[in-house]
Structures are given as C-alpha cells and as structure tokens.
Amino acid sequence: MVNELRWTSADLELMPEDGKRYEIVDGELYVSTQPHWHHQVVCSELTYCLQQWSRQTNTGIATQAPGLIFGESDDVVPDVIWISNERLEMALAPDGKLHAAPELVVEVLSPGSTNERRDREVKLKLYSRRGALEYWIVDWRQRQVEVYRRTNAALSLVETLYEQDELRTPLLPGFACDIRRLFPSTS
Numbered sequence: 682m683v684n685e686l687r688w689t690s691a692d693l694e695l696m697p698e699d700g701k702r703y704e705i706v707d708g709e710l711y712v713s714t715q716p717h718w719h720h721q722v723v724c725s726e727l728t729y730c731l732q733q734w735s736r737q738t739n740t741g742i743a744t745q746a747p748g749l750i751f752g753e754s755d756d757v758v759p760d761v762i763w764i765s766n767e768r769l770e771m772a773l774a775p776d777g778k779l780h781a782a783p784e785l786v787v788e789v790l791s792p793g794s795t796n797e798r799r800d801r802e803v804k805l806k807l808y809s810r811r812g813a814l815e816y817w818i819v820d821w822r823q824r825q826v827e828v829y830r831r832t833n834a835a836l837s838l839v840e841t842l843y844e845q846d847e848l849r850t851p852l853l854p855g856f857a858c859d860i861r862r863l864f865p866s867t868s
Contacts (some may be wrong), residue, residue: 690756706803708754716791719821722865723789724760727819730858731763731785738855741765741784748778749786751811757804760819761787763853782811784852789819805829809836815852824864 687708696703702713716724724745731743743763750756764772764783772781786808788800800818808816809831816829816836824844829836830852842848848858 687754689753690750691753693756702758704757706755706757706799706807709803711799711803713791713796716789717821719865720760720789720791723819723821723863724787726863727787727789727858728761730862731761731853731856734853734856735763738853739766742769747783748776749782750774750776750778750780751782751807755807755811757807759786759804760789782808782813784814785817785850786813786815787817787819789821792822805836815850817848819863821864824860826860826863 688705688710689708690705692710693703693705700715704711704713728743728745735741735743741764743761745761746758747762748756749759749762762779762783763785764779768781768784772779772783774780788804790797790800805816805818813836814831818827818829819825820827826842826848827838828840828842828848828850830839830850831837832839842860844861844864846860848856848860850856
C-alpha cells in the first residue's frame with residue numbers, strides 16, 4: 682500500500698514567513714516566489730478599475746491576494762477577486778478568509794512553465810469546480826487577457842482581449858476597462 686502525501690490547510694499554517702506564496706490544490710503543494718514588478722502593477726490597476734466600478738454600484742468589492750479556502754486540500758491565494766456583497770456575507774468566515782468562490786477570480790501569469798500550468802490548468806479546474814462565474818488570466822508579457830465564463834457548469838474560454846480592446850462583462854453591468862491601461866510601459 683502506497684501512502685500519497687497530501688498537503689492540507691493545517692500544513693500551510695506551519696510554513697515559514699519567507700516571502701514565498703504557498704498554495705494547495707487537490708492536496709498538492711505549489712510554491713511561488715515574489716512576483717515581478719509588472720505583475721504587481723497589473724494587479725493594482727485591475728483592482729483599481731474593479732473597485733472604482735464597485736463604489737459606483739455598491740454591489741461588491743475587489744481585493745488583491747485574499748485567502749481562499751475551499752477545503753482542507755484546496756487553499757489558494759488568487760491575485761485579484763471581485764465578490765458581491767451577498768456572496769461575501771456567506772463566504773467570509775471568522776478566520777478572515779473566504780470559504781466559497783467569489784464571482785470573479787483573476788490570475789496574472791508569472792514567468793515559468795510550472796507557474797503558467799498552475800494558472801491555466803490547475804486553478805482553472807479548481808475555480809470551475811468551486812463555482813466561480815468568471816476567471817480572467819492576464820499575461821503581462823503578451824499584453825493580453827483571456828476571459829473564461831461559466832457555461833454548461835464549467836468555465837470556458839469566451840474571448841482573448843488585446844491592448845486595443847476594452848474589457849466588459851455581463852457579470853458587472855456597466856464595467857469597462859481599457860486593456861492598455863493594465864500594462865505598464867515597457868520604456
């Protein structure tokens with residue numbers, strides 16, 4: 682009999698405060714180093730755009746890097762989320778972390794095939810399985826945004842947007858963000 686090592690949320694609590702991001706998906710541990718400057722600029726700009734819309738509509742809130750615990754073996758830190766006021770009441774637990782999927786989850790790709798696979802495959806499946814309504818994958822090197830939307834009980838790619846495009850979604854009526862705004866100048 683082979684015992685497979687499965688990481689849990691309790692294991693994450695024992696990880697050192699060393700500047701790395703530790704996440705678990707389906708019991709597998711993923712470790713990321715500090716993000717690139719451009720990665721953080723994209724997160725800040727996107728959060729600002731989402732939060733500006735949220736203040737106008739008073740329907741929810743956007744934030745960066747919240748703790749998102751779906752269960753003992755699914756404990757992640759997405760780059761940006763937007764959650765409605767109603768879902769927030771249900772999802773926010775006394776531990777200060779979310780225990781249900783927000784409506785919108787955003788991951789900004791970090792360099793490296795392992796990081797890209799985690800966001801494009803592992804986390805896409807996790808957020809799809811756990812009920813997120815939309816998932817955006819932002820690639821600051823390619824200067825594009827992939828939009829996945831829930832159709833037939835799963836998240837599916839519906840469009841890829843480039844710098845000349847505007848990001849709009851039926852999830853957030855009236856929200857609009859120029860893609861160009863998200864990406865820092867290369868000069």
